[in-house]
Amino acid sequence: MASLRHGPRPWTFYALAIFFALFVLFLYGPMIVIYVLSFQGPNGGMTFPINGVSLHWFKALIEQERTGDIAGAFRRSLVLACIVGALTVLFSVMAGLGFRRRFRGSNLVFYMAIASLIMPGLFVSLGIGIGFQLLGIPLAWYTSALGAQLTWTLPYGLLIMFAVLGRFNRAYEEAATDLGASNWQRLTQVTLPIVLPGIIGVALFGFTLSYDEFPRTLLAAGSTNTLPLEIWAMTTNVTSPALYAVGTVTTVVSFIVITAALTAIALIERRRLRRVSAAEPTIGEG
Amino acid sequence: MNTERRTGEIQLVNLTKRFGETVAVDGINLTIPHGSYCCLLGPSGCGKTTMLRMIAGHETPTSGDIRIGGASVVGQLPVRRGTAMMFQSYALFPHLSVLDNVAFPLKMRGFDRDRRHAAAREMLSKVGLERFAERLPVQLSGGQQQRVALARSLINNPRVLLLDEPLSALDEYLRLRMRGELRRIQREFGITFIHVTHTQLEAIAVADVLVVMDQGRIAQASSPRVIFDQPRNPYVARFIGGQNVLGGIVESIADDITMLKGDQGARLAIRTGGSRPQLGSQLYFAIRRDRVILSRASEKETISGRPNVVRGTVHAIEYQGSYVKVTIDVPGLEEFVANISDSAFFVDPLEIGHSVFASWETRDVHLLESENHAQTTEPHLETALS
Amino acid sequence: MSQSLDTVAPDAASGWHRVAKLPPQLVSWLEVGPLALILLLFFGVPMLIVLVVSFFDYGRVQMIPAFILDNYIELFTSSLTLRLYLTTLKYVVIVWAVTLVIGFTVAYFLVFHVRSLLWQIGLFLLCTVPFWTSNIIRMISWIPFLGRHGVFNQALMAFGLIHQPLSFLLFSDFAVIVAYVHLNTLFMIVPIFNSMARIDPSLLEAASDAGAGRLRVVREIVLPLSKTGIALGSIFVITLVMGDFFVVKVMSGGQSSTVVSALSTEIASLQYPPAAASSVILVVIVALIVSAILRLVDVRKELTG
Numbered sequence: 001m002a003s004l005r006h007g008p009r010p011w012t013f014y015a016l017a018i019f020f021a022l023f024v025l026f027l028y029g030p031m032i033v034i035y036v037l038s039f040q041g042p043n044g045g046m047t048f049p050i051n052g053v054s055l056h057w058f059k060a061l062i063e064q065e066r067t068g069d070i071a072g073a074f075r076r077s078l079v080l081a082c083i084v085g086a087l088t089v090l091f092s093v094m095a096g097l098g099f100r101r102r103f104r105g106s107n108l109v110f111y112m113a114i115a116s117l118i119m120p121g122l123f124v125s126l127g128i129g130i131g132f133q134l135l136g137i138p139l140a141w142y143t144s145a146l147g148a149q150l151t152w153t154l155p156y157g158l159l160i161m162f163a164v165l166g167r168f169n170r171a172y173e174e175a176a177t178d179l180g181a182s183n184w185q186r187l188t189q190v191t192l193p194i195v196l197p198g199i200i201g202v203a204l205f206g207f208t209l210s211y212d213e214f215p216r217t218l219l220a221a222g223s224t225n226t227l228p229l230e231i232w233a234m235t236t237n238v239t240s241p242a243l244y245a246v247g248t249v250t251t252v253v254s255f256i257v258i259t260a261a262l263t264a265i266a267l268i269e270r271r272r273l274r275r276v277s278a279a280e281p282t283i284g285e286g
Numbered sequence: 287m288n289t290e291r292r293t294g295e296i297q298l299v300n301l302t303k304r305f306g307e308t309v310a311v312d313g314i315n316l317t318i319p320h321g322s323y324c325c326l327l328g329p330s331g332c333g334k335t336t337m338l339r340m341i342a343g344h345e346t347p348t349s350g351d352i353r354i355g356g357a358s359v360v361g362q363l364p365v366r367r368g369t370a371m372m373f374q375s376y377a378l379f380p381h382l383s384v385l386d387n388v389a390f391p392l393k394m395r396g397f398d399r400d401r402r403h404a405a406a407r408e409m410l411s412k413v414g415l416e417r418f419a420e421r422l423p424v425q426l427s428g429g430q431q432q433r434v435a436l437a438r439s440l441i442n443n444p445r446v447l448l449l450d451e452p453l454s455a456l457d458e459y460l461r462l463r464m465r466g467e468l469r470r471i472q473r474e475f476g477i478t479f480i481h482v483t484h485t486q487l488e489a490i491a492v493a494d495v496l497v498v499m500d501q502g503r504i505a506q507a508s509s510p511r512v513i514f515d516q517p518r519n520p521y522v523a524r525f526i527g528g529q530n531v532l533g534g535i536v537e538s539i540a541d542d543i544t545m546l547k548g549d550q551g552a553r554l555a556i557r558t559g560g561s562r563p564q565l566g567s568q569l570y571f572a573i574r575r576d577r578v579i580l581s582r583a584s585e586k587e588t589i590s591g592r593p594n595v596v597r598g599t600v601h602a603i604e605y606q607g608s609y610v611k612v613t614i615d616v617p618g619l620e621e622f623v624a625n626i627s628d629s630a631f632f633v634d635p636l637e638i639g640h641s642v643f644a645s646w647e648t649r650d651v652h653l654l655e656s657e658n659h660a661q662t663t664e665p666h667l668e669t670a671l672s
Numbered sequence: 673m674s675q676s677l678d679t680v681a682p683d684a685a686s687g688w689h690r691v692a693k694l695p696p697q698l699v700s701w702l703e704v705g706p707l708a709l710i711l712l713l714f715f716g717v718p719m720l721i722v723l724v725v726s727f728f729d730y731g732r733v734q735m736i737p738a739f740i741l742d743n744y745i746e747l748f749t750s751s752l753t754l755r756l757y758l759t760t761l762k763y764v765v766i767v768w769a770v771t772l773v774i775g776f777t778v779a780y781f782l783v784f785h786v787r788s789l790l791w792q793i794g795l796f797l798l799c800t801v802p803f804w805t806s807n808i809i810r811m812i813s814w815i816p817f818l819g820r821h822g823v824f825n826q827a828l829m830a831f832g833l834i835h836q837p838l839s840f841l842l843f844s845d846f847a848v849i850v851a852y853v854h855l856n857t858l859f860m861i862v863p864i865f866n867s868m869a870r871i872d873p874s875l876l877e878a879a880s881d882a883g884a885g886r887l888r889v890v891r892e893i894v895l896p897l898s899k900t901g902i903a904l905g906s907i908f909v910i911t912l913v914m915g916d917f918f919v920v921k922v923m924s925g926g927q928s929s930t931v932v933s934a935l936s937t938e939i940a941s942l943q944y945p946p947a948a949a950s951s952v953i954l955v956v957i958v959a960l961i962v963s964a965i966l967r968l969v970d971v972r973k974e975l976t977g
Binding site for chain 3: 019023027028097109121123131154158228247251258
């Protein structure tokens with residue numbers, strides 16, 4: 001068989017490449033349709049053909065009466081995502097460090113996290129909703145919904161920290177101790193800086209998972225909606241391209257956040273590779 | 287720093303380390319003189335790395351004591367002991383520049399940036415890497431990384447430097463070069479080095495004190511010359527290389543020479559001096575490979591009469607540059623090797639399958655202690671510093 | 673060595689003095705504590721609440737605390753339950769099969785056919801980017817695509833392949849499955865990609881040296897070694913599909929119901945106890961399926977890396 005690693009590509013490469021291209025088209029196609037449709041003029045409908053080109057529907061989002069409380073939901077979702085992201089980082093990183101030792105109950109916590117990940121979100125939401133109701137506490141996006149979303153993001157954060165810390169070479173920590181670092185210095189000057197890209201990944205997951213979260217928040221948000229909940233309401237009420245406009249806007253926001261996070265990681269790596277003066281000799285001598 | 291604590295003399299007293307059921311280090315007693323270059327040599331699992339890590343403070347002894355400069359250090363943090371460790375993987379912090387890596391210990395001690403950077407630069411120039419101060423470890427070659435790791439561990443003025451297989455990650459050429467570097471730096475700083483390795487040639491090249499270890503115990507501790515020329519027991523003889531180990535039953539004793547009866551009826555003579563071994567007991571001895579003389583044997587010739595001769599068939603011939611390694615199949619022996627100088631060999635080269643006599647002088651025979659006599663009491667380090 | 677460094681007293685914040693040591697177990701508990709607490713409060717307890725409520729009685733709009741088995745009995749004796757489960761399983765099996773084939777193929781392509789690491793990462797990211805958008809948006813995006821006047825139909829008609837718009841494309845089982853596949857394939861790709869990436873490429877070369885054709889190599893070497901990835905991916909996809917309610921509601925136009933979509937209707941009418949009972953049964957069944965998969969394949973090592 002023609003080698004996969006070297007030499008001319010076998011025919012299967014082209015076949016699989018076409019398959020892959022079709023798959024990518026499958027993933028992106030519908031989304032692009034929505035983006036295009038959201039730029040329609042005031043007479044635009046829900047499907048093709050396109051009727052005019054304008055930013056009409058984006059403006060419509062801000063007007064509350066016709067399209068619900070989009071702006072408010074948007075604001076709430078952003079704030080909530082920031083809080084969830086921050087808490088996810090804090091608690092997942094701590095827990096990840098804790099799991100490096102064997103401790104009583106570690107299996108219990110681990111399986112609880114996995115169960116929380118797999119459990120259909122609606123049920124978690126149901127439990128929280130009923131629970132708050134029984135306790136007489138009002139549901140709110142910054143309390144019950146926050147907790148509900150954390151049950152979704154924390155397991156992901158934990159798994160990421162497992163992967164990151166698992167690859168981490170303990171020799172760095174031993175060297176730090178050997179060279180005089182206290183436990184705190186070792187943590188802040190050696191361990192955390194080295195796993196920083198992973199931590200940014202956790203923050204990214206925490207933010208976007210929260211920002212897009214729907215089933216868990218559905219019954220736990222109380223009287224005001226997050227953006228996904230608002231969109232859900234719109235699917236039944238709104239029959240205009242305003243819905244598509246929302247889709248475009250939220251996608252843009254997600255993109256900005258992800259790009260920012262990945263850029264941050266790239267910048268950290270880049271800053272560590274300081275410029276090397278041209279006069280310095282190349283690697284090669286012993 | 288109290289000057290009385292400055293000496294880097296290390297004493298291990300009944301040092302033991304158990305991991306569950308396994309005994310990694312078994313009641314070791316050893317004194318390493320201040321300012322010497324000590325090598326711990328042995329195969330994987332012999333306990334050398336565990337011993338090193340206990341001296342460093344990264345492992346706690348199960349029982350026994352470790353004294354540095356006369357004071358016990360068990361339970362103290364590594365940095366408090368005045369020891370520094372160089373890790374096998376170097377463990378250079380990937381997120382810090384070379385300069386910041388070397389300055390790290392000073393940062394931990396609270397020195398401000400200018401002072402510690404200045405000290406770090408000075409240290410880097412001592413290892414010849416001042417031009418690489420701003421680079422990241424990943425941009426350096428293996429040998430350069432090692433020198434940075436060395437600089438980093440020396441900057442706090444430790445009295446003992448512990449090196450965990452420092453040369454294993456390097457290729458052959460660099461290994462030979464860095465060997466000299468390590469020796470030079472040790473002499474220049476005058477501190478005690480403890481260097482763990484499983485490579486015999488490396489150990490005898492750098493060490494003042496060579497400690498050969500076997501399953502958690504010290505088999506022999508002395509200068510490299512003594513260990514190479516007068517190994518204590520068959521284990522050390524086989525491990526250090528360059529020796530053939532033979533054995534025989536005591537047949538007769540005359541004056542200070544004991545005659546043994548070996549396999550094939552070979553008669554083997556050892557100089558045993560004043561001690562009188564028991565008749566019928568088994569003795570082992572070593573004969574250096576380069577002290578063996580080979581001669582062709584014709585079909586009919588027998589050993590008869592002459593002592594210290596064995597007969598065998600040439601099994602393998604390996605050219606090693608200045609000498610030729612000839613492995614001979616001798617019935618009853620595991621391995622018998624003669625190192626013949628190249629000029630001598632190529633006068634009349636042997637071939638595989640040839641019958642040969644291998645002989646040697648009685649004065650080159652070195653009596654070995656029996657296999658099970660493991661070292662438990664403090665060895666007499668007569669030629670510790672040559 | 674410069675003399676000055678030896679004479680300056682070291683800073684107290686360094687490791688020169690013994691730091692008060694907490695027992696390591698306690699430190700771990702403190703570190704894991706917050707996460708464990710939140711999971712307990714917002715996951716563990718609510719699940720118990722659902723369990724408890726499943727035994728409650730209920731009126732028109734309120735719950736009546738009690739301990740009755742009526743909810744469960746109704747569920748077990750109703751033929752509706754069976755139909756719902758059959759519908760759900762139908763979707764699950766089809767979606768699982770399709771995502772498995774697509775996921776395996778895409779992962780195989782990325783790991784073994786793409787030679788440059790940069791391209792591998794780039795193409796992988798290309799696949800993951802759509803998943804950063806809200807599920808609902810992505811689901812809705814199929815409506816203008818599949819509808820009678822949608823892009824797909826218009827394209828087919830433009831190419832002359834059909835003369836009447838295909839109506840089965842939207843608000844049908846087909847639409848539901850397409851949406852599920854669209855939303856969940858990544859969950860199959862990632863674990864399988866991970867598993868495959870761990871396979872030593874020289875194993876495949878050794879196999880082909882021994883005379884195995886490409887397909888044989890996949891069957892004999894790649895497939896068995898990707899078992900953990902396939903198991904993990906399957907667990908994700910199966911639990912996601914079984915636990916979903918909004919995709920099936922919207923994409924089938926309300927014509928089709930699965931267990932959870934029927935459940936969500938009950939919740940909307942504030943009939944919590946029967947919904948809770950239905951949830952409990954579903955969780956048990958999902959747990960059985962997951963443990964069956966885990967029994968076949970050991971994934972613990974893969975998860976903890």
